[in-house]
Amino acid sequence: MFSIFEPFFYEFMQRALIACVLIGFTNGFLSAFIVLRRLALLADALSHSLLPGLAIGAILFGLAPAGLFIGAVVAAGLVGFGGQLIARSSRLKDETAIASLYTIAFALGILLIKYARVPVDLNHFLFGNILGLSNMDLWLSYAISFVTIVTLLAFQREYLLVLFDPTLAASQGIRVAALTYLLMGLTVLAMISSLQAIGVVLSLGLLIIPGATVYLLTDSFAIMAWGGGVVGAFGAVIGLLLSYWIDVPSGPSIVFVLGMALFLALLFGRRYGVLARMRHHTHRHEESLKRWGSAEGSKEKPF
Amino acid sequence: MHTHRLLIRDLTVSYHRIPALHHLNLELECGHCVGLIGPNGAGKTTLLKALAGLVKFETGSVVFEGHENCRHDRGIAYLPQREAVDWDFPTTVRGLIEMGRYASLGTWRTFSAEDTRIVDQALAVTNLQGLGERQINALSGGQQQRAFLARAWAQQAHVYLLDEPFNGLDKNAQDDLAVTLRQLTQDGKLVVVSHHNLQTAASLFDQVILLNGELVAFGPTAQVFTKERIEETFSTSVMT
Numbered sequence: 001m002f003s004i005f006e007p008f009f010y011e012f013m014q015r016a017l018i019a020c021v022l023i024g025f026t027n028g029f030l031s032a033f034i035v036l037r038r039l040a041l042l043a044d045a046l047s048h049s050l051l052p053g054l055a056i057g058a059i060l061f062g063l064a065p066a067g068l069f070i071g072a073v074v075a076a077g078l079v080g081f082g083g084q085l086i087a088r089s090s091r092l093k094d095e096t097a098i099a100s101l102y103t104i105a106f107a108l109g110i111l112l113i114k115y116a117r118v119p120v121d122l123n124h125f126l127f128g129n130i131l132g133l134s135n136m137d138l139w140l141s142y143a144i145s146f147v148t149i150v151t152l153l154a155f156q157r158e159y160l161l162v163l164f165d166p167t168l169a170a171s172q173g174i175r176v177a178a179l180t181y182l183l184m185g186l187t188v189l190a191m192i193s194s195l196q197a198i199g200v201v202l203s204l205g206l207l208i209i210p211g212a213t214v215y216l217l218t219d220s221f222a223i224m225a226w227g228g229g230v231v232g233a234f235g236a237v238i239g240l241l242l243s244y245w246i247d248v249p250s251g252p253s254i255v256f257v258l259g260m261a262l263f264l265a266l267l268f269g270r271r272y273g274v275l276a277r278m279r280h281h282t283h284r285h286e287e288s289l290k291r292w293g294s295a296e297g298s299k300e301k302p303f
Numbered sequence: 304m305h306t307h308r309l310l311i312r313d314l315t316v317s318y319h320r321i322p323a324l325h326h327l328n329l330e331l332e333c334g335h336c337v338g339l340i341g342p343n344g345a346g347k348t349t350l351l352k353a354l355a356g357l358v359k360f361e362t363g364s365v366v367f368e369g370h371e372n373c374r375h376d377r378g379i380a381y382l383p384q385r386e387a388v389d390w391d392f393p394t395t396v397r398g399l400i401e402m403g404r405y406a407s408l409g410t411w412r413t414f415s416a417e418d419t420r421i422v423d424q425a426l427a428v429t430n431l432q433g434l435g436e437r438q439i440n441a442l443s444g445g446q447q448q449r450a451f452l453a454r455a456w457a458q459q460a461h462v463y464l465l466d467e468p469f470n471g472l473d474k475n476a477q478d479d480l481a482v483t484l485r486q487l488t489q490d491g492k493l494v495v496v497s498h499h500n501l502q503t504a505a506s507l508f509d510q511v512i513l514l515n516g517e518l519v520a521f522g523p524t525a526q527v528f529t530k531e532r533i534e535e536t537f538s539t540s541v542m543t
């Protein structure tokens with residue numbers, strides 16, 4: 001008999017659901033940092049450059065998670081630093097340099113996968129295979145979630161300063177470059193964990209959309225980070241269940257659910273939603289009178 | 304009153320080997336509101352950034368309270384131009400001011416009652432009481448400037464470096480900002496303001512620096528801010 005609770009009874013689904021909570025929360029939490037620091041494009045580049053690393057890992061070590069993990073980290077690092085190196089030492093600007101490098105890396109990854117020791121399904125790397133998670137994969141996700149969230153919490157003050165204004169942060173003695181590299185490193189880690197679930201191509205969605213959604217709803221950085229985590233976790237779990245119930249691939253299903261959340265926030269956000277803005281535009285004058293005119297402690301007149 | 308000194312010795316700063324400031328020597332004292340005046344490309348922003356420790360020196364040094372090259376000295380607060388700030392950032396006015404405390408709190412110390420008291424004080428000094436819970440974009444231009452001054456106050460800065468703060472403010476907001484700057488000066492702070500409006504400069508500052516890639520003149524406004532000196536500052540050709 002079909003029941004909506006059916007997925008919870010299978011061990012592979014239980015594992016997948018736990019993974020979704022971990023991956024969704026970690027990526028969603030990180031999302032606030034990526035969105036505010038405007039690193040979305042760089043994160044996209046890093047996610048694509050994971051592929052050649054995975055391929056080389058598979059060639060050297062087979063499908064052992066540790067080998068794949070090291071390969072992916074090294075490849076993403078090379079593209080990230082290589083892009084900056086080219087941008088600094090040539091006429092090319094950094095987005096051109098990084099975009100060129102990551103597409104080259106991606107192509108190289110697809111070419112190399114053919115030579116892996118064991119037969120590798122390219123589709124699993126590209127679009128994820130969350131139902132095939134091993135216990136080892138799950139442990140990797142636990143470790144990555146723990147490291148990422150503890151690090152971000154430990155440096156939350158420093159990060160807040162850097163995200164708000166790097167120049168100002170530097171003038172207060174904050175090590176802006178080091179913290180930015182650390183953030184990129186954590187991004188690569190988080191993407192490696194989400195790779196299992198939704199693959200190279202869609203992992204960016206899990207990293208960007210939760211933060212973007214909550215950004216439209218709040219004026220608090222803390223809420224943006226924690227809320228992003230909650231949105232990411234719920235989105236991933238609901239997406240996975242949906243994929244089970246209506247029999248569609250899990251990665252696209254997860255990103256689609258997150259996309260719906262973003263769309264709703266964009267439309268109905270109380271203060272920053274499109275509809276709210278349209279309403280405010282027609283009453284701009286009254287609103288400004290209310291804002292400036294009655295402000296206690298302010299001598300400024302409405303203008 | 305204890306007098307603090309900001310000494311600038313033989314300061315040269317270059318961008319891609321093109322010098323923006325040449326061998327500058329200055330001695331500023333706390334308790335003054337100093338106007339930094341010169342044409343575009345005269346190195347006003349560069350001087351402010353150099354004092355804040357944000358650019359590399361080619362030659363020379365900056366000494367404050369006896370500390371050589373006070374890079375990242377929390378006693379010195381830099382206020383960016385308003386256009387350079389992301390006003391959509393998810394933070395309230397109070398949150399912005401609390402950021403001023405973070406550098407001295409470091410990673411582990413908790414935000415104490417004393418920190419809260421300093422933040423309240425910063426709101427009061429800059430006349431922003433009652434606006435603490437506003438998102439920073441829901442402030443007028445003048446209030447935004449004062450919110451950044453409050454952040455610098457919370458940082459317990461002695462030196463305030465402001466880059467064209469009067470830009471784009473209406474008359475009332477300009478007056479309010481001037482009052483706040485005077486308040487800081489009376490409290491014994493050193494306020495250095497880059498400014499391009501020659502009409503308002505005389506009433507705002509008690510000392511002026513006339514800058515044109517190199518120092519043209521520095522001193523009390525009444526003595527230095529003369530027609531001849533101003534013409535000299537703005538007529539010499541500078542690299543832009």
